[in-house]
Amino acid sequence: MKATKKPKRPAINSSAVHVFDILRSVSDGAEPAGVTDISRRLSLTGSTVFRALTTLEASGYLSRYRNLPQFELGMMPYLLNRAFLNQFELNAASRPFLQQLAQETGETVSLNVRLGWYSLRLSGIYGSRDIYHRDRLGELALLHQSLAGRAILAFLPEDTLPELMLFLKEQLGEAPSADEWSDLQKTMQIARESGVHAQALQMSPGFSAIAIPVRDQTGAAIACITVNGPVYPSNNIRAQLEIRDGLERIIAATPERFVSPFAHIPPDKMRLQIPRTKAVGTPSISNVDS
């Protein structure tokens, strides 16, 4: 008798797809979520959501909020986030330079890198001041929508901007208007001429942030240092640039070490849902000091 061939199981586990949808739903919420909220949000049955929440809790991806039947992110997503950031050699290599900058300015200093069409906050050091700008590591923004991203964009080859436009239009369906595009191009031009990109912080009157591109040996930006603080005295910028130059020398010595671990992925393949932040609205694009 001929043995019946066992039907081949699909390689992808469809139940896991739901589990990740549920995990993303909890991670995107402003409040801890329960079975009913999630099943309504994702149109899944209560029992599917319950089983998924139980599995996610047992694996450390979710934890129970104050012993209530509501869930918030557990430890594991934070650990994965940190492990992700540690994949970039620039993370550890930049730390002494960021520390020096934070010490000299007393302000929060961050390092952002390019990830596809996004800027990603990779590393940060708090300054010594009691009131400080709190940045979150792993924060994402489309390149043209953040100070750091625009500083990176300004120091990339000229054809990058039209490519970004195409991505925004075709992949995200949210291309900037002609006026916004024209403003962005002007901002890029000013940043290129001055070597830095600065911006007044709308949410904190009297405060500004400055973004200093970090370039490879070809002159293309691979990262950007940002310093957040009171309106920036221009005579300090030279000192900040010297510290940046020190990091650029390290990169130039062994450029292969600092190639992004995601350089082999085409930028258009990286479509990310940006987690919601507390701040509402995007700060204006204005060079207050360059």
Place this chain on the structure above:
Amino acid sequence: MAQKNSSIENREQNKATARILTVLSSFASNIREFGISELSQHLGMTKNMVYRAIKTLEEQDYVIRDPGGQRYQLGFRVLELQNTFSPEPTFRTLCAPAMQQLHELTGETVSLTVRAQDYTVFIDGIETRQPGVWRLQIGALRPLHVNTTGHVMLAFLEDAEIEAYIRRHLDDVPAKDDKPLDAELLWQDLHKIRQDGYATSVRPGALPMLSLALPIWDAENFLHGAMSVGGPNERFGPRFDLLLPQILTIINVLCQRTRLYSANAAGSEITL
């Protein structure tokens, strides 16, 4: 019958999902890439199970192939799993599960300590419910040379830093129950700690107390702090050799997590 099959299928699916999450959790370390065989060996799963888990994770970009195409690295989709409304883990929250595990394993008092310049500071702990309690004084400052956790903090400093510490404290008047600093004895102890990777001591007195202190490492091979477990020698001592391998396993798992973070200049807290 159909319902029974469906229920079995759901349980099975959840087991498979739990395996997928376990495979993804393996990437929460400073090892950047894994092959299927390595993961299978590391997790005690069959290669087929790992392969299926990886395929599901790859499909959703939670893992991606490395530039060579043969191995897997953490994918960019994990960046979506963030909640900017909730606080990031701190050294205390990272260590809390391990403290609980050590307490459940030994039944003794467990404490968490960080260094503040020349002192140790207790920042968290769980006291035993048994008689003979090692009292935990959260916030108490003790010079590094007077207790076991302090010795762990000292042992992994540069020799020149230790010498400088000894010079600063050689003439200190010891507090009640403390001995004066003996540089030769201290160095002997520090060398042994470097060799063993942990410190043990028995504090004499009416009820001699046995203490074990273990370093908690950061991303750059500095210490975040130390965790210690201790209790009356007559209770903890006889079980010590049996418990030590399990204690070390708990601490190793914890250090895989704490090594993802860099300690700040004071070595006391996880930076942002």
